[in-house]
Amino acid sequence: MILRKLLLGDEAIALGAIDAGISGVYAYPGTPSTEITEYIQANAPEVRSRWCSNEKTAMEAALGMSYAGKRALVCMKHVGMNVAADAFVNSAITGVNGGLVVLAADDPSMHSSQNEQDSRFYGNFAMIPILEPSNQQEAYDMMAYAFELSEEKKLPVLMRIVTRLAHSRAGVTISKRKAENPLSPDNERTHWVLLPGNARKQYACLVQKQDSLLESSEHSPYNNSVTTSEKAKLGVIACGIAYNYVMENNPQSLNIPVLKVSQYPLPEAAIRKLASSCDALLVAEDGQPLVENQVKAILGADYPTKGRLSGVLPRMGELTPDSVGEALGVKIDKPFVDAQNVMPRPPALCQGCGHRDVYNALNAVAREYGNARIFGDIGCYTLGALPPFRAIDSCVDMGASITMAKGAADAGVHPAIAVIGDSTFTHSGMTGLLDAVNDKANITVVVSDNLTTAMTGGQDSAGTNKFEAICLALGVEPEHVHVVVPLPKNMDEITRIIRQEIEYQGVSVIIPRRECIQTLGRKLRQKKSQQ
């Protein structure tokens, strides 16, 4: 019997990985990748799947599982690749034993992100195969293919998706589940001990594999062509999800041949062949113009190659069927113009959220000092930047609140206050706090603890119940570690403590602790339905 399920792209990847026989998934939550790990946690409890502290620890644990001979998946959002990069790039040098797939979910248009970096650059940089599914069925099917490719080439494989695939549902036909690999730790120490002498050999081996990776792309079942009989004015190279936007515009009717690319390195022979049958090529790729540049290098500057760089497609933001249609010469017919009475509706902190009380207290105290600076971080509480709070002066990357406050304090800023969430603190804040303690930086750190990773939907937070102990162990003096309950009735106490710790010349940590009202509400509803 054929089994068909309606799945999000993320869920299709998760089920694909389960059915490919993974023994573990390692991840830190991050939109739009979170639902992959959640699906595995809910549907395959025998697979190791506890949330990791950050993407680097996740990447390393997955590499360890691969070392032991089993298949592992590691998932993250695109900016998580920056955190995992050290382990990721070196995993291409060690190579793998059990199959290892790194899933990076990019967020073009920055729906929930600080940038729209394109993870394919990382795969290119690490010189490993990249897969880019165009739809949910491919996302599912490609997982088994990715693990086989990884074990065949003895390399990690990067699978890159974008928000629109991650968070879109479609029917997916399901195959049989494969058994997990037996335990068989690798015995080749020279592969894994990256002393320079070994690393040079391993790198030479990686360089040598490049021809076979290209060969694999040229014959990939996921790279294929829709050809036309006669010579065409324009041909299209459609990468990953961009293939859908091209096909939505019915290129056959326009006599436009299409080469779909879902496996990299780029299939050069196929591109040359397409170019020879067309007067010009359009590169449709979601994210940054990686392929457009590579195609120019393959075909030479004289061949007309169009795309985001040439300006026929927007330079930034996600592609849409409209923008791709326009590049193909399809006119948009809009019977209705944009409405007049529409205003932007930005997201906001929930009513009753503890972060609100934290910002009310911080703003009250900050007003007393003319020059207070509040360094924010990544999470729901970043919304404290918006009205009515307008409380934070910066938000850059995971953990940067503490370290930027330290640098600013070193330069003379006072008060220098950092606001960081509990999960972000254990992700990347602890090491910065140690720097601050060791240098006796004059900063006040607020670890706003809502007992969960809230922004991504309420996943377990790695440090829950451990924050005072962590701060003390890192050397924050006990009399400068405070726990408060962020409620309006406690405002006097909270503002008094903030004031007192700003006046202290050194590192203080204030931990406002109250459960996220979203997770609390969910627990209460579950309890009620069980009664």
Next chain:
Amino acid sequence: MKKDIILAGVGGQGILTIATIIGDAATTAGLNLKQAEVHGMSQRGGDVQSNLRLSSETIYSDLIKQGEADLIISMEPMEALRYLSFLNKDGWVVTSSNPFKNIPNYPEEQQLNAELASLPHVMSLPIEDVAKENTMPKSANVILLGMAAKHIGILTPEQLRESVARVFAAKGEAIVETNLRAFDIGLNTANK
């Protein structure tokens, strides 16, 4: 045959439940379906939408092209207008008329209603008020689905009604009954 639907609202209003019900009906009927959702930061009280595409043919894009949506179903009047450029010339707007004001510069309601009313094919109802009057405050979204049912076309109201029962089945008989009643209120309003 195809139907391209934009579901609109504010994070937390329950548009994904409407999408789930239509999705269940489409899957049961053997139709192809693509449903792009919004997850993440916008779910905290920001504007959210879902592109729902149903077809007997292959569906490529997860996103609907501008000017090609057959139907906008919105839990909120201003949010209904946000996606107007996506509507095709015969397209319908089915919306709640209860505004959700969580921004300081919410448009003047009279003008907003006038702009909505100027559309050729529009149906609006204060669904939250109706839901409260009928002691089903949490089923406003299902009332809206009932109102939109006959415009979905590619699925019959009866198929959608069966999916309402299936989607809520896990929550118990009482909740199924309430939501079926909500669906019928919407359906009957639209038929008046």
